[in-house]
Amino acid sequence: MELRTFMFLFISFITFGVTHAQFGFFDQMFGGGGGGHHQQQQQNVRSDAQWYQSQYEGAHCDKYLCPGTLSCVHFPHHCPCAWETVEEKAELGEGISICASKGGYKEGETLKKIELARKGLL
Incomplete structure (x- = not known):
């Protein structure tokens, strides 16, 4: 393949890609058709x-x-616990329990640390 032909094809592909990206952006921005699907707008949860x-x-x-x-x-x-995969539940007595982050410790390590803290040893 001759260098000129190669350069022409290369520039054509680049130009097509940029044009497609540019007009694809405008289609999304202004709700242009073509695709037949509409994006749903999502709303953030209220802050109160x-x-x-x-x-x-x-x-x-x-x-x-x-x-x-x-x-x-x-x-x-x-x-x-709301996030059982990353939290451990510790019962503190008298019907009180808390959920604490596992924090990468090995199994049961969070509960040991909570108990040490309750005894004033940590």
Whole structure:
């Protein structure tokens, strides 16, 4: 293939790519058709507590409704952690429990550290 032909093809491909990207941008920006699909606009969750309060008030539970997860359990200390894959639940006694980040420690290490802290040893 001759160098001129190669350069012509190369520049043609580059020009086509830039043109396609440019007009594709305008199609998205101004809702241009062609694709037949529309993007849904997503809205951020409100920054006040109104949404959460309405979810809490609308939840049905005849026992105890966990405020962090909206789970219905028999006792407050039975509430699950919201992010069980990255949190460990520690029961502190008298029906009180907390969820603490595992923080990369090995299994059970977070609970040991919490117990040491409760005893004033950490």
